[in-house]
Amino acid sequence: MSTAASTTSAGHSVAEPLTIALAGATGDLGHRIGLALLDRGARLRALVRPASAAKPEITALRERGAAIVEVDFNNAAALARAFAGADCVVSALSGLRDVIVDAQTQLLNAAVAAGVPRFIPSDYSIDYTKLPEGSNRNLDLRREFGRRLDQASIQATSVLNGMFTDLLTGQAPVILFKIKRVLYWGSADQPLDFTTIADTAAFTAAAALDPTTPRYLRVAGEVATVRDLQAAAAATTGQRFGRLRAGGLWLLKLMSRIARRLAPAPKEVFPPWQGMQYLHNMFTGLPKFSSLDNDRYPDLKWTTVREVLATRK
Structure with a gap:
Protein backbone atom coordinates (compact mmCIF):
# COMPACT_ATOMS: atom_id res chain seq x y z
CA MET A 1 0.00 0.00 0.00
CA SER A 2 1.32 3.45 -0.91
CA THR A 3 0.80 6.10 1.71
CA ALA A 4 1.56 9.68 2.58
CA ALA A 5 2.90 10.63 5.99
CA SER A 6 1.05 13.02 8.29
CA THR A 7 1.71 14.08 11.85
CA THR A 8 -0.62 13.85 14.84
CA SER A 9 -0.92 16.51 17.53
CA ALA A 10 1.44 14.41 19.65
CA GLY A 11 4.09 14.57 16.95
CA HIS A 12 3.80 10.95 15.80
CA SER A 13 4.03 10.12 12.10
CA VAL A 14 0.93 8.41 10.74
CA ALA A 15 0.68 6.82 7.30
CA GLU A 16 -2.36 7.81 5.27
CA PRO A 17 -3.58 6.25 2.00
CA LEU A 18 -3.00 8.36 -1.08
CA THR A 19 -6.01 9.89 -2.81
CA ILE A 20 -6.31 9.24 -6.54
CA ALA A 21 -8.85 11.02 -8.72
CA LEU A 22 -9.91 8.91 -11.70
CA ALA A 23 -11.71 10.07 -14.84
CA GLY A 24 -13.11 7.45 -17.20
CA ALA A 25 -14.11 4.84 -14.63
CA THR A 26 -17.10 3.65 -16.69
CA GLY A 27 -14.86 2.24 -19.41
CA ASP A 28 -13.30 -1.22 -19.27
CA LEU A 29 -9.75 0.00 -18.65
CA GLY A 30 -10.81 2.82 -16.32
CA HIS A 31 -12.98 0.53 -14.24
CA ARG A 32 -10.12 -1.94 -13.88
CA ILE A 33 -7.76 0.86 -12.87
CA GLY A 34 -10.25 1.88 -10.19
CA LEU A 35 -10.50 -1.65 -8.82
CA ALA A 36 -6.70 -2.03 -8.86
CA LEU A 37 -6.31 1.23 -6.95
CA LEU A 38 -8.77 0.03 -4.31
CA ASP A 39 -6.90 -3.29 -4.11
CA ARG A 40 -3.75 -1.28 -3.32
CA GLY A 41 -5.46 0.59 -0.54
CA ALA A 42 -5.86 3.93 -2.29
CA ARG A 43 -8.59 6.40 -1.56
CA LEU A 44 -10.36 6.43 -4.90
CA ARG A 45 -12.31 9.44 -6.05
CA ALA A 46 -14.11 8.56 -9.30
CA LEU A 47 -15.24 11.56 -11.32
CA VAL A 48 -18.35 10.94 -13.40
CA ARG A 49 -20.69 13.05 -15.41
CA PRO A 50 -24.19 13.06 -13.85
CA ALA A 51 -25.60 10.87 -16.63
CA SER A 52 -23.06 8.12 -15.83
CA ALA A 53 -23.48 7.97 -12.06
CA ALA A 54 -25.93 5.06 -12.16
CA LYS A 55 -23.87 2.82 -14.43
CA PRO A 56 -23.02 -0.62 -12.99
CA GLU A 57 -19.28 0.06 -13.12
CA ILE A 58 -19.75 3.08 -10.86
CA THR A 59 -22.06 1.16 -8.56
CA ALA A 60 -19.42 -1.54 -8.19
CA LEU A 61 -16.74 1.01 -7.31
CA ARG A 62 -19.03 2.71 -4.82
CA GLU A 63 -19.75 -0.62 -3.13
CA ARG A 64 -15.98 -1.15 -2.81
CA GLY A 65 -15.64 2.15 -0.97
CA ALA A 66 -14.83 4.60 -3.75
CA ALA A 67 -16.09 8.16 -3.47
CA ILE A 68 -18.20 8.99 -6.52
CA VAL A 69 -18.11 12.64 -7.51
CA GLU A 70 -20.64 13.86 -10.07
CA VAL A 71 -19.19 16.85 -11.89
CA ASP A 72 -19.65 18.81 -15.09
CA PHE A 73 -16.28 18.84 -16.88
CA ASN A 74 -17.17 22.23 -18.34
CA ASN A 75 -17.40 23.74 -14.84
CA ALA A 76 -13.77 24.57 -14.11
CA ALA A 77 -14.38 25.62 -10.50
CA ALA A 78 -16.38 22.47 -9.69
CA LEU A 79 -13.75 20.30 -11.33
CA ALA A 80 -10.98 21.95 -9.31
CA ARG A 81 -12.97 21.37 -6.11
CA ALA A 82 -13.35 17.71 -7.07
CA PHE A 83 -9.56 17.43 -7.33
CA ALA A 84 -8.80 19.23 -4.06
CA GLY A 85 -6.46 17.17 -1.89
CA ALA A 86 -5.80 14.51 -4.54
CA ASP A 87 -2.28 13.14 -4.93
CA CYS A 88 -2.68 12.18 -8.58
CA VAL A 89 -5.21 12.54 -11.39
CA VAL A 90 -5.54 9.51 -13.67
CA SER A 91 -7.35 9.79 -16.98
CA ALA A 92 -8.73 6.72 -18.73
CA LEU A 93 -10.98 8.68 -21.08
CA SER A 94 -11.53 7.37 -24.59
CA GLY A 95 -12.60 9.40 -27.58
CA LEU A 96 -11.52 11.81 -30.25
CA ARG A 97 -10.40 15.46 -30.08
CA ASP A 98 -13.28 16.58 -27.87
CA VAL A 99 -12.16 14.02 -25.30
CA ILE A 100 -8.42 13.38 -25.68
CA VAL A 101 -7.49 17.03 -26.22
CA ASP A 102 -10.40 19.16 -24.97
CA ALA A 103 -11.75 17.18 -22.01
CA GLN A 104 -8.29 16.17 -20.81
CA THR A 105 -7.22 19.82 -20.99
CA GLN A 106 -10.13 20.62 -18.69
CA LEU A 107 -8.90 17.94 -16.30
CA LEU A 108 -5.34 19.21 -16.55
CA ASN A 109 -6.24 22.84 -15.88
CA ALA A 110 -8.38 21.86 -12.90
CA ALA A 111 -5.64 19.62 -11.51
CA VAL A 112 -3.11 22.46 -11.73
CA ALA A 113 -5.59 24.90 -10.15
CA ALA A 114 -6.20 22.46 -7.30
CA GLY A 115 -2.48 21.93 -6.70
CA VAL A 116 -2.51 18.23 -7.60
CA PRO A 117 1.14 17.16 -7.96
CA ARG A 118 0.80 14.45 -10.64
CA PHE A 119 -1.19 13.64 -13.80
CA ILE A 120 -1.43 10.40 -15.81
CA PRO A 121 -3.04 10.98 -19.24
CA SER A 122 -5.02 8.49 -21.28
CA ASP A 123 -2.22 7.32 -23.57
CA TYR A 124 -2.08 3.49 -23.17
CA SER A 125 -0.67 2.73 -26.61
CA ILE A 126 2.43 1.99 -28.64
CA ASP A 127 5.27 4.49 -28.39
CA TYR A 128 3.75 7.37 -30.36
CA THR A 129 6.75 9.56 -29.48
CA LYS A 130 8.71 7.64 -32.15
CA LEU A 131 6.11 8.00 -34.89
CA PRO A 132 5.91 10.79 -37.47
CA GLU A 133 3.01 13.23 -37.34
CA GLY A 134 0.11 12.11 -39.49
CA SER A 135 0.79 8.38 -39.29
CA ASN A 136 -2.02 7.72 -36.79
CA ARG A 137 -4.94 10.04 -36.08
CA ASN A 138 -5.65 8.83 -32.55
CA LEU A 139 -2.01 8.92 -31.53
CA ASP A 140 -1.61 12.40 -33.01
CA LEU A 141 -4.30 13.56 -30.59
CA ARG A 142 -2.34 12.07 -27.69
CA ARG A 143 0.81 13.77 -28.90
CA GLU A 144 -1.04 17.10 -29.12
CA PHE A 145 -2.35 16.82 -25.57
CA GLY A 146 1.09 15.68 -24.43
CA ARG A 147 2.55 18.98 -25.57
CA ARG A 148 0.03 20.82 -23.41
CA LEU A 149 0.79 18.52 -20.51
CA ASP A 150 4.52 19.13 -20.80
CA GLN A 151 3.97 22.87 -20.57
CA ALA A 152 1.85 22.63 -17.41
CA SER A 153 3.22 22.98 -13.88
CA ILE A 154 2.51 19.38 -12.93
CA GLN A 155 4.47 16.11 -12.93
CA ALA A 156 3.28 13.93 -15.81
CA THR A 157 3.64 10.21 -16.48
CA SER A 158 2.34 8.35 -19.54
CA VAL A 159 1.86 4.58 -19.43
CA LEU A 160 2.56 2.96 -22.81
CA ASN A 161 1.57 -0.68 -23.26
CA GLY A 162 1.71 -1.54 -26.95
CA MET A 163 -1.42 -3.28 -28.22
CA PHE A 164 -3.97 -4.75 -25.84
CA THR A 165 -3.39 -8.51 -26.01
CA ASP A 166 -7.12 -9.06 -25.50
CA GLN A 190 9.22 -7.97 -36.35
CA PRO A 191 8.88 -7.90 -32.52
CA LEU A 192 5.55 -6.50 -31.32
CA ASP A 193 4.54 -5.31 -27.83
CA PHE A 194 1.39 -6.72 -26.22
CA THR A 195 -0.16 -6.13 -22.78
CA THR A 196 -3.58 -7.14 -21.48
CA ILE A 197 -6.11 -4.57 -20.33
CA ALA A 198 -5.98 -6.00 -16.81
CA ASP A 199 -2.18 -5.84 -16.62
CA THR A 200 -2.16 -2.29 -17.98
CA ALA A 201 -4.69 -1.29 -15.34
CA ALA A 202 -2.70 -2.92 -12.54
CA PHE A 203 0.51 -1.22 -13.64
CA THR A 204 -1.22 2.15 -13.99
CA ALA A 205 -2.63 1.86 -10.48
CA ALA A 206 0.83 1.12 -9.10
CA ALA A 207 2.27 4.06 -11.03
CA ALA A 208 -0.45 6.39 -9.75
CA LEU A 209 0.63 5.60 -6.20
CA ASP A 210 4.32 6.06 -6.98
CA PRO A 211 5.47 9.72 -6.72
CA THR A 212 8.82 8.92 -8.36
CA THR A 213 7.59 7.93 -11.84
CA PRO A 214 9.36 9.38 -14.91
CA ARG A 215 7.64 11.05 -17.87
CA TYR A 216 7.12 7.73 -19.68
CA LEU A 217 6.73 4.16 -18.50
CA ARG A 218 6.73 1.37 -21.07
CA VAL A 219 5.49 -2.16 -20.41
CA ALA A 220 4.73 -5.29 -22.42
CA GLY A 221 3.17 -8.44 -21.04
CA GLU A 222 4.87 -10.21 -23.93
CA VAL A 223 7.03 -9.21 -26.87
CA GLY A 285 8.98 -1.38 -35.83
CA LEU A 286 9.22 2.37 -35.20
CA PRO A 287 7.12 2.39 -32.00
CA LYS A 288 8.74 -0.77 -30.59
CA PHE A 289 9.78 -0.22 -26.97
CA SER A 290 13.56 -0.14 -26.67
CA SER A 291 13.36 -1.00 -22.96
CA LEU A 292 10.65 -2.14 -20.55
CA ASP A 293 9.64 -1.06 -17.06
CA ASN A 294 7.94 -4.36 -16.22
CA ASP A 295 10.12 -4.91 -13.16
CA ARG A 296 9.35 -1.55 -11.56
CA TYR A 297 6.62 -3.12 -9.38
CA PRO A 298 7.76 -6.68 -8.57
CA ASP A 299 4.38 -7.81 -7.23
CA LEU A 300 2.79 -7.63 -10.69
CA LYS A 301 2.38 -10.76 -12.82
CA TRP A 302 2.35 -10.40 -16.59
CA THR A 303 -0.10 -12.31 -18.77
CA THR A 304 1.23 -14.04 -21.89
CA VAL A 305 -0.34 -14.25 -25.33
CA ARG A 306 -0.96 -17.96 -24.83
CA GLU A 307 -2.85 -17.32 -21.60
CA VAL A 308 -5.08 -14.81 -23.37
CA LEU A 309 -5.75 -17.06 -26.36
CA ALA A 310 -6.61 -19.90 -24.00
CA THR A 311 -9.58 -17.86 -22.74
CA ARG A 312 -11.10 -17.59 -26.21
CA LYS A 313 -14.38 -19.44 -26.49
Whole structure:
Protein backbone atom coordinates (compact mmCIF):
# COMPACT_ATOMS: atom_id res chain seq x y z
CA MET A 1 0.00 0.00 0.00
CA SER A 2 1.32 3.45 -0.91
CA THR A 3 0.80 6.10 1.71
CA ALA A 4 1.56 9.68 2.58
CA ALA A 5 2.90 10.63 5.99
CA SER A 6 1.05 13.02 8.29
CA THR A 7 1.71 14.08 11.85
CA THR A 8 -0.62 13.85 14.84
CA SER A 9 -0.92 16.51 17.53
CA ALA A 10 1.44 14.41 19.65
CA GLY A 11 4.09 14.57 16.95
CA HIS A 12 3.80 10.95 15.80
CA SER A 13 4.03 10.12 12.10
CA VAL A 14 0.93 8.41 10.74
CA ALA A 15 0.68 6.82 7.30
CA GLU A 16 -2.36 7.81 5.27
CA PRO A 17 -3.58 6.25 2.00
CA LEU A 18 -3.00 8.36 -1.08
CA THR A 19 -6.01 9.89 -2.81
CA ILE A 20 -6.31 9.24 -6.54
CA ALA A 21 -8.85 11.02 -8.72
CA LEU A 22 -9.91 8.91 -11.70
CA ALA A 23 -11.71 10.07 -14.84
CA GLY A 24 -13.11 7.45 -17.20
CA ALA A 25 -14.11 4.84 -14.63
CA THR A 26 -17.10 3.65 -16.69
CA GLY A 27 -14.86 2.24 -19.41
CA ASP A 28 -13.30 -1.22 -19.27
CA LEU A 29 -9.75 0.00 -18.65
CA GLY A 30 -10.81 2.82 -16.32
CA HIS A 31 -12.98 0.53 -14.24
CA ARG A 32 -10.12 -1.94 -13.88
CA ILE A 33 -7.76 0.86 -12.87
CA GLY A 34 -10.25 1.88 -10.19
CA LEU A 35 -10.50 -1.65 -8.82
CA ALA A 36 -6.70 -2.03 -8.86
CA LEU A 37 -6.31 1.23 -6.95
CA LEU A 38 -8.77 0.03 -4.31
CA ASP A 39 -6.90 -3.29 -4.11
CA ARG A 40 -3.75 -1.28 -3.32
CA GLY A 41 -5.46 0.59 -0.54
CA ALA A 42 -5.86 3.93 -2.29
CA ARG A 43 -8.59 6.40 -1.56
CA LEU A 44 -10.36 6.43 -4.90
CA ARG A 45 -12.31 9.44 -6.05
CA ALA A 46 -14.11 8.56 -9.30
CA LEU A 47 -15.24 11.56 -11.32
CA VAL A 48 -18.35 10.94 -13.40
CA ARG A 49 -20.69 13.05 -15.41
CA PRO A 50 -24.19 13.06 -13.85
CA ALA A 51 -25.60 10.87 -16.63
CA SER A 52 -23.06 8.12 -15.83
CA ALA A 53 -23.48 7.97 -12.06
CA ALA A 54 -25.93 5.06 -12.16
CA LYS A 55 -23.87 2.82 -14.43
CA PRO A 56 -23.02 -0.62 -12.99
CA GLU A 57 -19.28 0.06 -13.12
CA ILE A 58 -19.75 3.08 -10.86
CA THR A 59 -22.06 1.16 -8.56
CA ALA A 60 -19.42 -1.54 -8.19
CA LEU A 61 -16.74 1.01 -7.31
CA ARG A 62 -19.03 2.71 -4.82
CA GLU A 63 -19.75 -0.62 -3.13
CA ARG A 64 -15.98 -1.15 -2.81
CA GLY A 65 -15.64 2.15 -0.97
CA ALA A 66 -14.83 4.60 -3.75
CA ALA A 67 -16.09 8.16 -3.47
CA ILE A 68 -18.20 8.99 -6.52
CA VAL A 69 -18.11 12.64 -7.51
CA GLU A 70 -20.64 13.86 -10.07
CA VAL A 71 -19.19 16.85 -11.89
CA ASP A 72 -19.65 18.81 -15.09
CA PHE A 73 -16.28 18.84 -16.88
CA ASN A 74 -17.17 22.23 -18.34
CA ASN A 75 -17.40 23.74 -14.84
CA ALA A 76 -13.77 24.57 -14.11
CA ALA A 77 -14.38 25.62 -10.50
CA ALA A 78 -16.38 22.47 -9.69
CA LEU A 79 -13.75 20.30 -11.33
CA ALA A 80 -10.98 21.95 -9.31
CA ARG A 81 -12.97 21.37 -6.11
CA ALA A 82 -13.35 17.71 -7.07
CA PHE A 83 -9.56 17.43 -7.33
CA ALA A 84 -8.80 19.23 -4.06
CA GLY A 85 -6.46 17.17 -1.89
CA ALA A 86 -5.80 14.51 -4.54
CA ASP A 87 -2.28 13.14 -4.93
CA CYS A 88 -2.68 12.18 -8.58
CA VAL A 89 -5.21 12.54 -11.39
CA VAL A 90 -5.54 9.51 -13.67
CA SER A 91 -7.35 9.79 -16.98
CA ALA A 92 -8.73 6.72 -18.73
CA LEU A 93 -10.98 8.68 -21.08
CA SER A 94 -11.53 7.37 -24.59
CA GLY A 95 -12.60 9.40 -27.58
CA LEU A 96 -11.52 11.81 -30.25
CA ARG A 97 -10.40 15.46 -30.08
CA ASP A 98 -13.28 16.58 -27.87
CA VAL A 99 -12.16 14.02 -25.30
CA ILE A 100 -8.42 13.38 -25.68
CA VAL A 101 -7.49 17.03 -26.22
CA ASP A 102 -10.40 19.16 -24.97
CA ALA A 103 -11.75 17.18 -22.01
CA GLN A 104 -8.29 16.17 -20.81
CA THR A 105 -7.22 19.82 -20.99
CA GLN A 106 -10.13 20.62 -18.69
CA LEU A 107 -8.90 17.94 -16.30
CA LEU A 108 -5.34 19.21 -16.55
CA ASN A 109 -6.24 22.84 -15.88
CA ALA A 110 -8.38 21.86 -12.90
CA ALA A 111 -5.64 19.62 -11.51
CA VAL A 112 -3.11 22.46 -11.73
CA ALA A 113 -5.59 24.90 -10.15
CA ALA A 114 -6.20 22.46 -7.30
CA GLY A 115 -2.48 21.93 -6.70
CA VAL A 116 -2.51 18.23 -7.60
CA PRO A 117 1.14 17.16 -7.96
CA ARG A 118 0.80 14.45 -10.64
CA PHE A 119 -1.19 13.64 -13.80
CA ILE A 120 -1.43 10.40 -15.81
CA PRO A 121 -3.04 10.98 -19.24
CA SER A 122 -5.02 8.49 -21.28
CA ASP A 123 -2.22 7.32 -23.57
CA TYR A 124 -2.08 3.49 -23.17
CA SER A 125 -0.67 2.73 -26.61
CA ILE A 126 2.43 1.99 -28.64
CA ASP A 127 5.27 4.49 -28.39
CA TYR A 128 3.75 7.37 -30.36
CA THR A 129 6.75 9.56 -29.48
CA LYS A 130 8.71 7.64 -32.15
CA LEU A 131 6.11 8.00 -34.89
CA PRO A 132 5.91 10.79 -37.47
CA GLU A 133 3.01 13.23 -37.34
CA GLY A 134 0.11 12.11 -39.49
CA SER A 135 0.79 8.38 -39.29
CA ASN A 136 -2.02 7.72 -36.79
CA ARG A 137 -4.94 10.04 -36.08
CA ASN A 138 -5.65 8.83 -32.55
CA LEU A 139 -2.01 8.92 -31.53
CA ASP A 140 -1.61 12.40 -33.01
CA LEU A 141 -4.30 13.56 -30.59
CA ARG A 142 -2.34 12.07 -27.69
CA ARG A 143 0.81 13.77 -28.90
CA GLU A 144 -1.04 17.10 -29.12
CA PHE A 145 -2.35 16.82 -25.57
CA GLY A 146 1.09 15.68 -24.43
CA ARG A 147 2.55 18.98 -25.57
CA ARG A 148 0.03 20.82 -23.41
CA LEU A 149 0.79 18.52 -20.51
CA ASP A 150 4.52 19.13 -20.80
CA GLN A 151 3.97 22.87 -20.57
CA ALA A 152 1.85 22.63 -17.41
CA SER A 153 3.22 22.98 -13.88
CA ILE A 154 2.51 19.38 -12.93
CA GLN A 155 4.47 16.11 -12.93
CA ALA A 156 3.28 13.93 -15.81
CA THR A 157 3.64 10.21 -16.48
CA SER A 158 2.34 8.35 -19.54
CA VAL A 159 1.86 4.58 -19.43
CA LEU A 160 2.56 2.96 -22.81
CA ASN A 161 1.57 -0.68 -23.26
CA GLY A 162 1.71 -1.54 -26.95
CA MET A 163 -1.42 -3.28 -28.22
CA PHE A 164 -3.97 -4.75 -25.84
CA THR A 165 -3.39 -8.51 -26.01
CA ASP A 166 -7.12 -9.06 -25.50
CA LEU A 167 -7.74 -7.84 -29.07
CA LEU A 168 -5.99 -10.92 -30.44
CA THR A 169 -8.99 -13.08 -29.51
CA GLY A 170 -10.93 -11.64 -32.42
CA GLN A 171 -11.23 -7.87 -32.53
CA ALA A 172 -7.83 -7.30 -34.14
CA PRO A 173 -7.65 -9.04 -37.56
CA VAL A 174 -4.31 -10.71 -36.93
CA ILE A 175 -5.00 -14.26 -35.74
CA LEU A 176 -7.62 -15.61 -38.15
CA PHE A 177 -9.04 -18.57 -36.28
CA LYS A 178 -11.50 -19.65 -38.96
CA ILE A 179 -8.85 -20.21 -41.60
CA LYS A 180 -6.05 -20.94 -39.11
CA ARG A 181 -3.67 -18.27 -40.31
CA VAL A 182 -1.79 -15.36 -38.76
CA LEU A 183 -2.18 -12.32 -41.00
CA TYR A 184 0.67 -9.86 -41.32
CA TRP A 185 2.40 -7.31 -43.51
CA GLY A 186 6.12 -6.81 -43.87
CA SER A 187 8.27 -9.14 -41.77
CA ALA A 188 7.12 -12.12 -39.70
CA ASP A 189 10.11 -11.50 -37.44
CA GLN A 190 9.22 -7.97 -36.35
CA PRO A 191 8.88 -7.90 -32.52
CA LEU A 192 5.55 -6.50 -31.32
CA ASP A 193 4.54 -5.31 -27.83
CA PHE A 194 1.39 -6.72 -26.22
CA THR A 195 -0.16 -6.13 -22.78
CA THR A 196 -3.58 -7.14 -21.48
CA ILE A 197 -6.11 -4.57 -20.33
CA ALA A 198 -5.98 -6.00 -16.81
CA ASP A 199 -2.18 -5.84 -16.62
CA THR A 200 -2.16 -2.29 -17.98
CA ALA A 201 -4.69 -1.29 -15.34
CA ALA A 202 -2.70 -2.92 -12.54
CA PHE A 203 0.51 -1.22 -13.64
CA THR A 204 -1.22 2.15 -13.99
CA ALA A 205 -2.63 1.86 -10.48
CA ALA A 206 0.83 1.12 -9.10
CA ALA A 207 2.27 4.06 -11.03
CA ALA A 208 -0.45 6.39 -9.75
CA LEU A 209 0.63 5.60 -6.20
CA ASP A 210 4.32 6.06 -6.98
CA PRO A 211 5.47 9.72 -6.72
CA THR A 212 8.82 8.92 -8.36
CA THR A 213 7.59 7.93 -11.84
CA PRO A 214 9.36 9.38 -14.91
CA ARG A 215 7.64 11.05 -17.87
CA TYR A 216 7.12 7.73 -19.68
CA LEU A 217 6.73 4.16 -18.50
CA ARG A 218 6.73 1.37 -21.07
CA VAL A 219 5.49 -2.16 -20.41
CA ALA A 220 4.73 -5.29 -22.42
CA GLY A 221 3.17 -8.44 -21.04
CA GLU A 222 4.87 -10.21 -23.93
CA VAL A 223 7.03 -9.21 -26.87
CA ALA A 224 6.03 -11.50 -29.73
CA THR A 225 6.66 -11.84 -33.46
CA VAL A 226 4.15 -13.19 -35.97
CA ARG A 227 5.93 -16.54 -35.68
CA ASP A 228 5.38 -16.42 -31.91
CA LEU A 229 1.69 -15.65 -32.42
CA GLN A 230 1.50 -18.58 -34.83
CA ALA A 231 3.01 -20.92 -32.22
CA ALA A 232 0.75 -19.58 -29.47
CA ALA A 233 -2.39 -20.07 -31.56
CA ALA A 234 -1.36 -23.63 -32.43
CA ALA A 235 -0.53 -24.47 -28.81
CA THR A 236 -3.82 -23.18 -27.40
CA THR A 237 -6.10 -24.65 -30.07
CA GLY A 238 -4.25 -27.87 -30.73
CA GLN A 239 -4.47 -27.11 -34.44
CA ARG A 240 -1.85 -26.18 -36.96
CA PHE A 241 -1.69 -22.48 -37.91
CA GLY A 242 0.03 -21.03 -40.91
CA ARG A 243 1.12 -17.51 -41.81
CA LEU A 244 -0.56 -15.27 -44.37
CA ARG A 245 1.56 -12.41 -45.66
CA ALA A 246 -0.84 -9.92 -47.22
CA GLY A 247 1.95 -7.82 -48.69
CA GLY A 248 4.48 -5.16 -47.86
CA LEU A 249 3.94 -2.31 -45.45
CA TRP A 250 3.32 0.05 -48.36
CA LEU A 251 0.20 -1.98 -49.21
CA LEU A 252 -1.19 -1.80 -45.68
CA LYS A 253 -0.62 1.95 -45.66
CA LEU A 254 -2.38 2.27 -49.01
CA MET A 255 -5.28 0.13 -47.77
CA SER A 256 -5.75 2.35 -44.73
CA ARG A 257 -5.85 5.46 -46.91
CA ILE A 258 -8.39 3.91 -49.29
CA ALA A 259 -10.54 2.66 -46.41
CA ARG A 260 -10.48 6.13 -44.83
CA ARG A 261 -11.54 7.73 -48.09
CA LEU A 262 -14.35 5.26 -48.76
CA ALA A 263 -15.62 5.03 -45.16
CA PRO A 264 -14.18 7.96 -43.19
CA ALA A 265 -16.47 7.56 -40.15
CA PRO A 266 -15.03 10.75 -38.61
CA LYS A 267 -17.01 10.39 -35.39
CA GLU A 268 -15.93 6.80 -34.71
CA VAL A 269 -12.97 6.28 -32.37
CA PHE A 270 -11.85 3.01 -33.97
CA PRO A 271 -13.07 2.73 -37.56
CA PRO A 272 -11.42 -0.01 -39.65
CA TRP A 273 -8.87 2.37 -41.20
CA GLN A 274 -7.71 3.41 -37.73
CA GLY A 275 -6.96 -0.21 -36.90
CA MET A 276 -4.99 -0.47 -40.13
CA GLN A 277 -2.96 2.59 -39.15
CA TYR A 278 -2.18 1.02 -35.79
CA LEU A 279 -1.07 -2.28 -37.33
CA HIS A 280 1.04 -0.44 -39.88
CA ASN A 281 2.71 1.50 -37.08
CA MET A 282 3.49 -1.70 -35.19
CA PHE A 283 4.81 -3.64 -38.18
CA THR A 284 7.18 -0.81 -39.13
CA GLY A 285 8.98 -1.38 -35.83
CA LEU A 286 9.22 2.37 -35.20
CA PRO A 287 7.12 2.39 -32.00
CA LYS A 288 8.74 -0.77 -30.59
CA PHE A 289 9.78 -0.22 -26.97
CA SER A 290 13.56 -0.14 -26.67
CA SER A 291 13.36 -1.00 -22.96
CA LEU A 292 10.65 -2.14 -20.55
CA ASP A 293 9.64 -1.06 -17.06
CA ASN A 294 7.94 -4.36 -16.22
CA ASP A 295 10.12 -4.91 -13.16
CA ARG A 296 9.35 -1.55 -11.56
CA TYR A 297 6.62 -3.12 -9.38
CA PRO A 298 7.76 -6.68 -8.57
CA ASP A 299 4.38 -7.81 -7.23
CA LEU A 300 2.79 -7.63 -10.69
CA LYS A 301 2.38 -10.76 -12.82
CA TRP A 302 2.35 -10.40 -16.59
CA THR A 303 -0.10 -12.31 -18.77
CA THR A 304 1.23 -14.04 -21.89
CA VAL A 305 -0.34 -14.25 -25.33
CA ARG A 306 -0.96 -17.96 -24.83
CA GLU A 307 -2.85 -17.32 -21.60
CA VAL A 308 -5.08 -14.81 -23.37
CA LEU A 309 -5.75 -17.06 -26.36
CA ALA A 310 -6.61 -19.90 -24.00
CA THR A 311 -9.58 -17.86 -22.74
CA ARG A 312 -11.10 -17.59 -26.21
CA LYS A 313 -14.38 -19.44 -26.49
